[in-house]
Amino acid sequence: MRVMIRLFRILMFSLSFFWFHQVRAQNYPVYNSFMINPYLYNPAEAASEYLYVFFNHRQQWTGIDGSPVLSTINVSTLINESYTGIGAKASSFSRGILRTTDFALTYAHGVRLGEENVLFFGLSGGAISNSIDFTRVSPDDLDDPALTSYLANNIQPAASFGMLLRSTSGLHVGLVLPQLFTPTFNSSSHFSSTTIAPFDNAYASIYYRKKTEGKVVNRRHKGVRRRVRTSGGYAPLELYAIYKYSAFGTNQFEVTGKLNLSESFWLGAGYRQSYGFTGHLGFAFNKLLLSYSYEPGSQPETGFSTGTHEIQLGLRLGEEKQYKRKNPVLRSTLSKEPEQRHQARFTSRNEMDELNQSEETGKRTYYVVLKDFADFTAADNYKKRVLDAGYNADVFYHQAEKKFYVFVLSTPKASEAQEEARNLKNHTRLKNAKVISVQGQK
Numbered sequence: 001m002r003v004m005i006r007l008f009r010i011l012m013f014s015l016s017f018f019w020f021h022q023v024r025a026q027n028y029p030v031y032n033s034f035m036i037n038p039y040l041y042n043p044a045e046a047a048s049e050y051l052y053v054f055f056n057h058r059q060q061w062t063g064i065d066g067s068p069v070l071s072t073i074n075v076s077t078l079i080n081e082s083y084t085g086i087g088a089k090a091s092s093f094s095r096g097i098l099r100t101t102d103f104a105l106t107y108a109h110g111v112r113l114g115e116e117n118v119l120f121f122g123l124s125g126g127a128i129s130n131s132i133d134f135t136r137v138s139p140d141d142l143d144d145p146a147l148t149s150y151l152a153n154n155i156q157p158a159a160s161f162g163m164l165l166r167s168t169s170g171l172h173v174g175l176v177l178p179q180l181f182t183p184t185f186n187s188s189s190h191f192s193s194t195t196i197a198p199f200d201n202a203y204a205s206i207y208y209r210k211k212t213e214g215k216v217v218n219r220r221h222k223g224v225r226r227r228v229r230t231s232g233g234y235a236p237l238e239l240y241a242i243y244k245y246s247a248f249g250t251n252q253f254e255v256t257g258k259l260n261l262s263e264s265f266w267l268g269a270g271y272r273q274s275y276g277f278t279g280h281l282g283f284a285f286n287k288l289l290l291s292y293s294y295e296p297g298s299q300p301e302t303g304f305s306t307g308t309h310e311i312q313l314g315l316r317l318g319e320e321k322q323y324k325r326k327n328p329v330l331r332s333t334l335s336k337e338p339e340q341r342h343q344a345r346f347t348s349r350n351e352m353d354e355l356n357q358s359e360e361t362g363k364r365t366y367y368v369v370l371k372d373f374a375d376f377t378a379a380d381n382y383k384k385r386v387l388d389a390g391y392n393a394d395v396f397y398h399q400a401e402k403k404f405y406v407f408v409l410s411t412p413k414a415s416e417a418q419e420e421a422r423n424l425k426n427h428t429r430l431k432n433a434k435v436i437s438v439q440g441q442k
Helices: 002-019 350-354 376-388 412-427
Strands: 052-058 069-078 084-095 098-113 117-132 154-169 170-175 201-208 214-221 224-229 237-246 252-260 266-273 274-286 288-295 308-317 364-373 394-397 403-411 432-441
Touching: 052 364, 084 117, 098 154, 252 274, 252 364, 364 376, 364 412, 376 394, 376 403, 403 412
Parallel strands: none
Antiparallel strands: 052 069, 052 308, 069 084, 084 098, 098 117, 117 154, 154 170, 170 201, 201 237, 214 224, 237 252, 252 266, 266 274, 274 288, 288 308, 364 403, 364 432, 394 403
């Protein structure tokens, strides 16, 4: 066993030294918690439905000195009432003698494709710093020219690009270019690695995560029992698949399934090529999210280490973010024939009664009204201003209330009237729109 551990340390040093000499190979981190925190891989996922803050820590081959250790903190959110997301991510990745620290800011923007799909594009940009732990380097190698010319903590540019197609069906497809610049580990100066090689590495992902409607439940608040609607959740079964491509032959495929047993607890299992099987579990406590993953395999021999452990702690802050609402079609602005617009002035009670009989008698009519007046002249003047603003305004006299109402829509359907009033209040300056109903006379 000691021989295996010694060989492993030699291997880790050799791999680190190999990377250090600018071998352009796949060198990005591996995460198990991407189902809960997809922004770890794809910058387009920065447009998250809540303001999320996550801390992720991964210890590979626990118990072995020099084994890979990865710590990441990230924050992301969709800007409410828009298709724009922003995020930030910082990580520290140690393996052997090499430590990589990076920081990036992310901007994502979505384009609506029909009523059910949104295509997001995300771009992350920042800096990456590499350092070497010389205490792990053999004294015989300290005179190596690559080490003597090495600039400690040299800072280089870093960027990534991602795309994500989100669908209300629950099926999502992503594509990521995780390294737009060629990684450099032994540079003698800052910002010297400007070679663009976006297609050396790539991710392709597809996953099913169906959002469900909220439920009406009974909840007690300050001793009072009330029926409230929850914010909704996700379908019991979620499925994920990722393929990681490298131009240098280190391709990798992985699949994961997640079972939501309740709103507060879930289990998962997956398989990653060259790593083996993984197990997952997670909890949700109001705004707090906690998940844990374990990989027993991917070891040189049985008992070599206690496996790979990953833990993630998250905070879900604020209210659920919404996409920018599409401006509705306002029925009160649809063009009408000139004769359909009422232009008469009332000079007698008979004419006022005649106006009230414009709808079919004996049926209930729903009016979207803007304002009421005691005097017809004032109502008619206000109606003209509304007409000039592009609405189909008219006036009717409510006999029971002795008032003149200026309205923009009349319909036998209560749902149409309620929808129109709501749209006027939410999307126009007509904030006083309301619905009244009048029973026609037989």
